[in-house]
Amino acid sequence: MIKKRTTLAVGCALAALAAPAIAQVATEEAGQPNQTAQATDSQVVVVTGSARPQRRFDVSYAVNALSQDEVRKLAPLNMADLLGKLPGIQVEATGGEVQNVTRVRGIPTDDGYALFQQDGLPLMTEINGFFFRGDSMHRYDLMTKTIEVVRGGPAPIYASQAAAIVNSTTVTGTETTRGKAQVTVGTTGLKRIDAYQAGKIDDRTFYAIGGFVREDDGHRDNGFPNDRGGQLRANIKRVTDTGTWKLSANFLNDHNVFYLPIPVADPRNPSVSLDPYIDYFKGTMNSPALRNVPIRYLDGANTLQTERRDLANGRHLRFGNIGLQYDGELGPWQLSAKAGFTKGKLDFDAFYSTSNPADAATFANGFLASARTAFGAVDRLGYALAGNGLAYDPASASGLVMQGQYRALTSDFRSAQADVNVTRNFQTGLGNHDVKLGVYASNYGATTRSVYNDMLIEVRGQPRTLDLLAYSAGGAVLGSVTDNGVLRYTTTLNGGDVDARMAALYLNDTWEISDRLRLDAGVRTERYKYDGYAMLTKAANLGDAATLADNTTRAFTGERQSHVYKPHTTNWTVGANYDFSTRFGGYARASHLEVPPTMQVASSVDPLVLTTKANQYEAGFKTTFGRSYLYITAFYTEFDPLNTSFVAFNPVTGRNDQTVPFFGKAVIRGAEADGAWYLTDRLVVNASLTIQDPKYRDFVSATGADPSRVVGNRIVREPKVFGNIRPSYSFTVGDNKVDVSAGYAYMGKRFVDLFNATALPSYHSVGAGITVTRGEWQFQLTGDNLTNAKGLTEGNPRTDTLAGQGSSEAIYGRPVFGRSARLVVSKQW
Template sequence: MNTSRTTLACAIGALYALSTPVFAQATSAETPVAEQAAETPDSQVVVVTGSARPQRRFDVSYAVNALSQANVQKLAPLNMADLLGKLPGIQVEATGGEVQNVTRVRGIPTDDGYALFQQDGLPLMTEINGYFFRGDSMNRYDLMTKTLEVVRGGPAPIYASQAAAIINSTTVTGGNKTQGKAQVSLGTTGLKRIDAVQSGKIDDRTFYAIGGFVREDDGHRDPGFPNDRGGQIRANIKHLTDAGTWKLSANFLNDHNVFYLPIPVSDPRNPAQSLDGYIDYFKGTMNSPALRNVPMKNQEGNGAQRTDQRDLANGRHLKFGNIGLQFEGAVGEWELSAKAGFTKGKLDFDAFYSTSNPATATTFANGFLAAARTAFGAVDHLGYALSGTNGAQAYDPAAAGGLVMQGQFRNLQADFYSHQTDINFTRSVQTGLGKHDVKVGFYGSIYGSTSRSQYNDMLIELHNQPRTLDLIAYSATGAVLGSVTDKGVLRYTTTLNQGDVDAKMAALYVNDTWEVSDRLRLDAGVRTERYNYDGWALLTKQVDLGDKATLADNATRAFTGERQNNVIKPHTTNWTVGANYDFSSMFGGYVRASHLEVPPTMQNASSVSALILTTKANQYEVGFKTTFGASYLYITGFRAQFKPLNSSFIAFNPQTGRNDQTLPFFGEATINGAEIDGAWHLAKGLVLSGSVTVQDPKYKNFVNASGADPSRVVGNQIVREPKVFGNIRPSYSFTAGDKVVDVFGSYSFTGKRYVDLFNTTVLPSYHTIGAGISVTRGDWQVLLTGDNLTNAKGLTEGNPRTDALAGQGSNTAIYGRPVFGRSARLVVSKAW
């Protein structure tokens, strides 16, 4: 159903202002936890991210949201991406699981949107992403998170590396009063989670805070084995001295998270025919207990054969520790902020990726008949059997509509480290033409990673939690002559990579906020960065591992024993300039331009054939803002230019099982749009809030290195990006005796998108409805929330391994990652 235009009209007509009500920016250490939901007018909300000094949100010349714990509770997000998607200008695909979801800021066509995560103003790792994990994997929300501040555009390129946006989590610190909170969360997905935080005083100058979570969850798409499991602990000690404040902090995360990939939703032979009878739209997954003992074979550089047994239940297992030290104080007339952190961790990741559409079983088998006859002799026919039974347990594809499927089991491992330091000085200088707040800073980092990846192609049935299949070669008498597959493996190690990189970077930055008058503020900044990557990658070749009973090892990637060295030394310069003018205490506006340059990453320096590009993003903003009592409205028009846009997708080739199909396009992306963000207090306790983003994401100035016609791409809508998205959230608070009751709802919508460059296969628009109620009595609170209450259908992506170049052979997507179905959570908490 196409609801984009009607949704937009209703949203603008119904709301004078849209978005998350922003309450107190931060609950002080001395504020009782039970009172943290008290509202603060938006004009008084203080933000610390992206400015020389803390400022009121209304006064800054850029788009920023500040979310307290009370805000986040009312938003009731499923994961970090879902939380960010409630904000204007940020489009998310929050259906991959708890972490590693897609976030796009103002249409910037990358899966992270160049949104850099920080904790107390310093990243846990210098690079915006690690090897197959993103910022939301390392930065987890729990009760130790005091506020979450999100800067879109603006001065983000000055205050962080590689950042078109900053997501800064400030942590709870201790105060004079001992206080804390504990909560238990239960969910219909099998969720069982405990959060806790405690803070207080050690002595008159020393304070502590400690908190974290532990959690188990079967997940929205039960794979048949333990899903998300693990937890996090964070702690800090703050000490006051005559010179300033010291804070020593520590993090430790050890967590397993499942990764959901797209599933087939319609029959490729008849796209109008649903596959719900085999893989349920809301509950179905190709993750399966059959993939808990997958052999992965390859040949090492010394010629020895290596076999690893991998377990899909391992999921994305991320384990890391971080130690940080910060100082805030005065040095003469300058204010000094010095922050340092060290992070060391390991990723061990197993996932089952979607590849090609389901295939007719007979056609699929016949494609291997010639190779089977060459290998095994007088093969009469090929037949299917449950894997590992050597043909003894036949499998009839007719039970699944005559279809079978391929998938790709991936194992990726990385050991990583990151030392990061940020030192800056801020000083106010009064002149005859107003006051200047000047900030001068240095950021430096030493970081690196050792990584390895290995992919198997698997043959599976078309079914929820599918069994793996073998394709057996039979003689005319029914004797087994050999097997195309080996224990469900269609092709061993079609991809094999191993590399290492050590990196150094140094950045200098300066920003000047000039308060010309009590109404006019100007600011400008520049950041220059130098990088040095020293890496290597092992070279590979194709070999036959020699097992004559199967074809699965005939074309396996192997290390040659040689390696390629890579030294990359990029240099980037970012800048920003902006102005803010307050027409009155209720009305204001701002303009801003910023320029971001993003160098090649660590992964480029540890790869054999990575493309070395420095990408550039220009952002322009014009904003209007008004606040009246507790209500507010922010409207921001924006334009983003991104180049060079490398759309040379490496696609899965079902004939070879390798990711080796490319059609290189290079060009630009331009996104013109507007954000509406606000809250309207209609009556006592009744608030209408939300956000709407309208944009026009287009490809521009494309060329193709191999002679393909780029005119079919130019002007098209950027892959997987809608022209309209947003949410509307009414809430009503009232008292009932000694209880405070808060009832709230949400209506979220996402417009039509496309899976491919040529805009041939549509991802239809969709919407979801959620609701919740909380009851607070003294220090106790009970919260019940429900998501996608109507079981509305929607696809957040297609099948990007194969469809980004040519679509899916249908007008509407038949393969994709659906939104989660109806679910509910109950949270019971106690503060003290």
Template sequence: PADIVVTGSARAERRFDVSYAVNSLSQAEIQKLAPASMADLLGKLPGIQVEPTGGEVQNITRVRGIPTDGGYAYFQQDGLPLFHEGDGYFFRAADLQRYDLMDARMETVRGGPAPIYASQAAAIVNNLTVSGGETPKGKAQLTLGTTGLYRLDLMQSGKLGDRTYYAIGGFIRYNDGYRDNGFPNDKGGQIRANIKHDFDNGSIKITANYLNDHNVFYLPIPTADPRNPATSLNPYINYFSGTMNSPALRNVNISYLDASGSRQTLHRDLGNGRHMQFGNLGIQYDGDFNGWIVSAKAGFTKGKLSFDAFYSTTNPVDANTFANSYLGAARTAFGSGVSRIGYAIAGTNGQTAYNPSADSGLVMQGQYRAVESSFYSGQADFSLTHRFETGIGAHDVKVGLYASAYGETLFSVYQNYMVQVKGKPATLDMVAYSASGGVLGYVTDNGALNDASTLSQGNVDAKMYAVYANDTWTIAKGLRVDAGIRHEGYTFDGYALLTSTANLGNASTLADDATRRFNGSIQPHKLSPQITNWTVGANYDITRNFGGYVRASHLEIPPTATVAASVDPVILTTKANQFEAGLKASFGRSYLYLTGFYTKFNPYNASFVAFNPTTGRNDQTVPFYGDVVVKGVEMDGALHIAGGLSVAGSLTVQSPKYKNLTNTSGADPSQVNGKQIIREPKLFGNIRPNYAFDMGGNHVEIYGTYSYTSKRYVDFFNQTALPAYGTFGVGLTASRGTWQFQAVGDNITNAHGLTEGNTRTDILSGQGTGNAIYGRPIFGRNFRFILSKSW
């Protein structure tokens, strides 16, 4: 990895010299890894476990010691976020950053001083962009993939005038996808540009970003018959290519009543996926005034998200049993002449019958989610750094002020559908038939089992400020102590629209009898949380190549802005104490970093909202609060053996456990205490051998990867396991002059592995099986071929 890092320290330093875990990947190193997504890239780094199975965006990233789906990883571009919080409404801040040729390198800090240098951060991911120079440089890169991937990346940089430089680049991409939706998975791209002017003592840089991208979201699929878990559903839903996404959901109509009682109808298309559009303008200034380093950065982001996805809800069920459960309600609504409930392809007026026993004998529910959000985020950071020489060593002091004004609008509506248990399923109507086969009514409404079952809308505007300071005290050669503090104040001003039950008045169906409507009431929220984070560390380098460090940090995470735009929100500030001890050795291109960590959360919010099959709503809140303790060791190393042969890798061994959980709604958490945290493995890592050689004027590298994730659980009680899995990847790069060809293959043995489980229903009691039979499988064997030309 690159030897110089700038993230998490007062000024640029050698990676070996800092007293925390940090990695830096250059553009060339990232290209060799050829990541399929940002999550895929982060998963190659030590101490970060990912579930990259959702597609290109909205994936799960867990930082060691941090038991949350985002790991409190804070994403920055050139040291400043594009959106202040780690998560927006149905998007992660990471989704605003797509890697391309405009990224010069990426630095990741895990633990350490992250809470001082960023808000809500147990880790920082900082993408540093390309700047122009005296010599014009450019690169074009074409990527083709076996998933129907076509991608073009371009970058050009150079000189505009006297000490003024430019860089511009981006990508455009089309991808059918890893799973067969019946429509494209990813389509869109981004462009980024900057102009930089150098002064005698510093520089100023103006930046611009624009992203317009569609990405389909993969949700869990059933993999085995719940009636007989030994029976695979692979003949109906292929493990590697199957998905519940379907062309049948490209013309969805969702109706609800607004506050005035007027009927509103949305027309949605699952093929739109997650459509993210945003623009960002930024400015950065750095100057050295006789040893006083001034840094000023500011940026403003404005965008909107339109999101369509088909979420998993309950397990598949026996089709006859499920149909018979509605017989009584159908007779009440349509008369005693109802003889049976049968299935038909939705939209055929009950005339195209469907017999589930001709397939698996199962049917299932799924939840269409339609989400709209607009967002903005302005942020600015000003810092002053100076080195003071004293009688006992030197103090490198950095003080700063950060502020942000940001906000979001929130709107979502969910509608539950009946579908076949097969890939690209047809939506199904449940039809009330008479003894003679006449249609008397419908349980469903054109495939919808529950019309507009969940409805929400709100708005929030937020302001925050942070003052921070850090002092790095070099006491003697090799011995340094540093301490930092950050205080933040927030104001949230938001509201949520309240809803109630409504009947849309269609007497021919049961599906609209209990929809949600806005009832005209508003629930306002004004919050003013204050938090204080701190860190203390010490570093002692015995030699220039061997040393160690210790560190303690305190992290507080305030409620997110969306809390102030939610109905009856849980308002909780999460607090965590982190302790680390590290050993480090660096000899030329070989190195070894060992970091022991201990993290305790108190209080920790383990609450969740579950799907209620009785109401069809996501209205079952199960509140768990208490302590979480995670301890373990992170290992990161590389060994250059001889010539062009080398091996790199990382391994994290940890013990993630719940402790002292409490519940305020009658659930007994005593059997949860001491159990492994949901979806957190005890061991994960990878090993990456590499052999480089020259042949016939070409520089060739052959490399491989083995990645491993140990057993996890889908539920608090550890009753249903996600089995351990490992995957092999291979790659080859051949370079000749300014041309380069690369071939990369992932999961080349088609190894099986499940992630997530079915989080809408199985978190509390599992799936009724020892091993999960419902989840997001890892992607099957696929290859990418990359041809690039530099100039």
């Protein structure tokens, strides 16, 4: 009943947006124009996915354009949280500042095929890097002028591998020198400084420079800072008689610790909460005990390699990018040429969830036989704190112990990319054509290595690592199952290198038949070449007779498996837009997207090489009335084939070696709505709502698993309903302008598994904020999840993807963040 009431509340809010639209538009069409029509939605100009800049109201696809002030009002916690405010985009923004999950219109991938761009060009050609995504490279700061988000539509034509485009445009200098500085502090220990300045060097040369530095202890208590680092961006623009040149540079050096799922209930009795041991809102398996983790493996020369890894390093991404852009005229053609080169390195340390917590006695007994084989007359196994050998009795706490997987990865990556396109308008006897012809090319690659250790820990926040010791009848220690907290060394070992090249040719024609009817169609063809190798591995015993932890490690053999792949894809789109009046319009579109395998297939052992195809259809209605607007879009997406195969954690071997292949089709039907209703000049209600039906179809399994139990089920971790309502009110007190806002967000029920056996219950959150502006100064206070409402954004994907967690509701998952607040003080000039 709560779910139905919540859905009804969001739906009623959007219906309320439509009612005044019809009434007011009817009045305006009758000859009574809106007297307050300033800064209307119909005046918003977008550049992403269009041959030329166009009004948002005129384009034949769903797009949102957010100014810097609009982003400030939304006060997002991270980029995923910002995207989640928009319709049609479901996010899981609880992994930390970056590397969060984004799904666009039900697309069943963790990135939703949303390609990030900066000024129309990606910083890296592939939609994802090796263990980092677009939101890791594209950080929001005061150098971001606007963010445009295209959902579906012509995205497959204007970007590679894209069902959606997130394009950030950067601030550039103008005749007037301007700038801003702001300080942000928060209840999570957040301390951040942002600043930028832009102006002119001479009458034709302009500059902009800015960035941020920050440190944040994080929403969960790691025992060390969660985020630390910063970004610097700058550009110089030169205006000539024929066009404009812009030289830009980016530099990012940032650490972001990753939050993974935690156990929230006792698997022996799911009604028993583990909150006394690991706090729902603050608890994490990240711990200072994991700041000196040993990594051991044999290299290709059979030499033992040993290193120490620090979990506080987190996702340490540093990269530099330099770009050059030209926009000008080439006779009757409008020429745009963009090029960029990115080089960077990722060092990634994270502690991943694996299997459920286990009864401590049962877990220990599972190793008794192997301990007796290795150490002789073992009478019993007992626990001790790793490092100091002090006895530890799990029965004095939760009675549970658990495994976790420490992942240490490195990647050196590079990406050179260029896009050159020309646009020309052709007048004909039947309307005019805006024709855009472009070429995109890239040379990119990466060298990668990954090493996984299984660790044994207690069940509590900031857990201590444990040793499992073998005792004789007299109490003497005969040996150890573990080694200083390591349960199994190097259960996963991978390494490889790949060089990639790609070239794309694209063409789009926007045909304006009349001032009311516009048609457009486009095609993009892409050719790739991946040339790489994977380093082969074998099982190995490192030879330490005092422990079982090194008995079944992986070791490099010294041999390589080479790969050359040449995928070829073709994307197309056809759309139409018809304006019934200056206030009412409609649009429809069909598009076809093909996504090739990533370059990582060429640096993997025996990879699965598969091109994913998606057909997308959408039809929309739009109306704008003064500053108010309403956009409603129905969508239908079909994936065929959809690969939902996954590699599961095997608690017996300690390796991610249980491949469960499932292939089939996914069908997502739905509708999204995006609206703003200005009840008065001071009171506005913004809202978005998405209703969808994401299902699996026509599945098969190569391993004998029953696919009939999957067909017709809800796609994993996808809700039927999600949305938000954001009312705000502004007023003045003396010389102070005051804006007060509130927000209510709702996420519907989801499932962790293909069989839909374990549910992630629906949840909601409430936030509020107040902004006071006095002259050049501004003070903003924002609070999130003020009621400490509980909710899980995912389960435990390492073990529960097929058949769930053995409970009707998830007992292991990644909780939403608890109550927090931030204060931002800024001054502009």
